[in-house]
Amino acid sequence: MKRRLLHDIVSITPSNYDDFAQCERRFLNRHLLGLPASDPSAANETGLLVHDMLRIIHDRGTCRDIAHVTDVLSGHGADTDHVRQLVARHANRCPSAEITSAAHEQTLTRFHRLPPPMFMATARIDAVWVHDGLLDARDYKTGRLRDERLADDPAARVQAYVLDAAARQRGLRLRLRYEYLSADVADDPDAWEPDPDDLAAIEEELRAAVERMRTNDDWRGVADELCTRCAYRSICRDSAAPGEPSWPVLVTVDDADAR
Amino acid sequence: MGPLTGSNPATPSSGTLARASVPTTPCPPGAFPVSSQVTDTVPDVDAEPEVPRVTPSMLRRADAMCRRRLAREYAGGKRNANKAADARFAVSNRVYEDARLAQAESGPPRPEAFVDPTDLEPEQRFLYRAAARGYLETFGDRPGRATDLGWRTHLDDLGVDLIADVGIAIELPGGGRELRALHFGSRHPNAPLLDDAQLRFALVRTEEWAPDQLTIVAADVIEREVEHHSPDLASARSDAREWIAERVELVQRLAADGRSRAGADCSGCPFIAGCDQFPS
Numbered sequence: 331m332k333r334r335l336l337h338d339i340v341s342i343t344p345s346n347y348d349d350f351a352q353c354e355r356r357f358l359n360r361h362l363l364g365l366p367a368s369d370p371s372a373a374n375e376t377g378l379l380v381h382d383m384l385r386i387i388h389d390r391g392t393c394r395d396i397a398h399v400t401d402v403l404s405g406h407g408a409d410t411d412h413v414r415q416l417v418a419r420h421a422n423r424c425p426s427a428e429i430t431s432a433a434h435e436q437t438l439t440r441f442h443r444l445p446p447p448m449f450m451a452t453a454r455i456d457a458v459w460v461h462d463g464l465l466d467a468r469d470y471k472t473g474r475l476r477d478e479r480l481a482d483d484p485a486a487r488v489q490a491y492v493l494d495a496a497a498r499q500r501g502l503r504l505r506l507r508y509e510y511l512s513a514d515v516a517d518d519p520d521a522w523e524p525d526p527d528d529l530a531a532i533e534e535e536l537r538a539a540v541e542r543m544r545t546n547d548d549w550r551g552v553a554d555e556l557c558t559r560c561a562y563r564s565i566c567r568d569s570a571a572p573g574e575p576s577w578p579v580l581v582t583v584d585d586a587d588a589r
Numbered sequence: 590m591g592p593l594t595g596s597n598p599a600t601p602s603s604g605t606l607a608r609a610s611v612p613t614t615p616c617p618p619g620a621f622p623v624s625s626q627v628t629d630t631v632p633d634v635d636a637e638p639e640v641p642r643v644t645p646s647m648l649r650r651a652d653a654m655c656r657r658r659l660a661r662e663y664a665g666g667k668r669n670a671n672k673a674a675d676a677r678f679a680v681s682n683r684v685y686e687d688a689r690l691a692q693a694e695s696g697p698p699r700p701e702a703f704v705d706p707t708d709l710e711p712e713q714r715f716l717y718r719a720a721a722r723g724y725l726e727t728f729g730d731r732p733g734r735a736t737d738l739g740w741r742t743h744l745d746d747l748g749v750d751l752i753a754d755v756g757i758a759i760e761l762p763g764g765g766r767e768l769r770a771l772h773f774g775s776r777h778p779n780a781p782l783l784d785d786a787q788l789r790f791a792l793v794r795t796e797e798w799a800p801d802q803l804t805i806v807a808a809d810v811i812e813r814e815v816e817h818h819s820p821d822l823a824s825a826r827s828d829a830r831e832w833i834a835e836r837v838e839l840v841q842r843l844a845a846d847g848r849s850r851a852g853a854d855c856s857g858c859p860f861i862a863g864c865d866q867f868p869s
Binding site for chain 2: 454567
């Protein structure tokens with residue numbers, strides 16, 4: 331029996347499209363075959379924690395109220411210097427003082443029907459602020475800077491595509507900004523206000539990507555330096571950095587003794 | 590996971606299983622994965638009448654789900670909806686199938702039943718081999734004979750089918766019953782090996798096969814994690830039936846509302862056709 335790799339209506343997210351744009355084989359392994367990572371990658375527990383804390387801080391008050399922030403962080407066992415610094419760096423950029431409405435951790439959708447193939451784009455947005463005629467969407471980043479221009483980031487293009495529908499529906503102008511909360515990143519990339527031509531190009535780019543997914547029968551990996559950081563580098567057919575998977579079941583007694 | 594305690598005398602304690610389980614159709618060996626085909630149509634999702642169905646996921650997530658999608662999944666019209674991808678189940682289905690074959694006759698599992706699936710992608714074969722090794726490490730010294738519980742149990746009193754492959758059912762030499770629920774390394778961090786919804790499904794779905802004694806072994810055969818559950822069956826099943834009845838009532842109430850909501854459930858939704866969130 332032939333198994334189906336893709337839904338009839340392909341799902342596109344910032345994360346899976348970023349993988350597809352970087353390496354089709356990684357996209358296959360992670361998003362279509364659902365394989366567990368074979369190699370360790372940097373844990374992002376702090377990032378997840380900070381996202382949760384910022385959502386709660388804004389749901390119940392403001393990030394500029396130091397006592398409130400301390401209460402929330404303490405109440406969740408997160409009142410460390412590092413987390414406080416990340417929240418403080420957000421507060422310096424937070425537009426909450428001028429807003430008319432806001433939403434946090436919202437999943438937005440946009441369906442592409444024609445021209446074929448169809449796809450469903452979804453994106454979970456960390457924060458959306460409405461102020462000054464803007465739909466000001468923010469994505470919090472706790473890691474290193476990857477792209478100097480948001481327009482160059484495949485994940486940002488999916489976010490912009492999905493957010494555009496929400497902005498137009500409300501008669502607002504879209505602005506997307508990545509807030510780099512780590513002190514290691516001195517400046518955020520410039521906020522991006524995609525124009526109609528940008529958005530039309532993104533829609534066509536995504537449509538063409540889905541078309542490629544549907545006709546792809548090889549899913550070739552990039553086999554370059556990207557492999558050294560890939561979570562599937564040990565098992566990937568096309569890996570430039572093959573090895574033994576780190577799955578515990580494959581660790582022998584001798585391996586364990588050696589560690 | 591907390592212990593299952595308490596019982597409800599008002600909950601029916603017998604006569605729940607009125608229809609024989611539907612045998613599991615073994616998954617034929619998967620071919621080389623291919624891309625899906627449909628590119629420009631949204632099939633009609635009007636379905637023939639089917640028995641309403643619930644899965645552990647529906648009972649667990651009902652409150653958070655899009656009610657339109659919930660209504661359609663509950664009504665069981667999925668076979669006429671947009672087709673979903675299933676390649677991600679190729680390895681797990683194959684391991685389950687081969688593990689059952691490995692104990693088709695009484696005795697410990699036969700390693701030779703685990704045949705390298707050369708028709709799958711190389712990465713899937715890595716995972717299959719690791720999973721087979723993990724399975725034999727975990728269960729290799731446990732004799733028994735596999736039996737088929739199928740995918741479905743009908744609950745007459747609720748008028749619904751419970752749909753889930755709850756695990757590999759093994760009849761032990763002394764007459765005991767063991768259910769093996771497997772994971773293959775893809776759990777979310779801190780997720781339990783067997784959550785409450787899965788456990789309750791397993792308890793109700795095994796009621797006819799294991800009325801008096803049951804051990805549930807939940808194992809992640811990649812991560813080398815194993816848990817044994819030996820519940821007090823009378824009270825745990827009473828609790829399970831009560832919980833399922835409550836959640837089915839909730840599902841029915843939310844499904845009757847049926848309002849659509851754009852959000853995370855749109856991803857992978859097989860019922861986009863006719864959805865008022867996405868008008869043509």
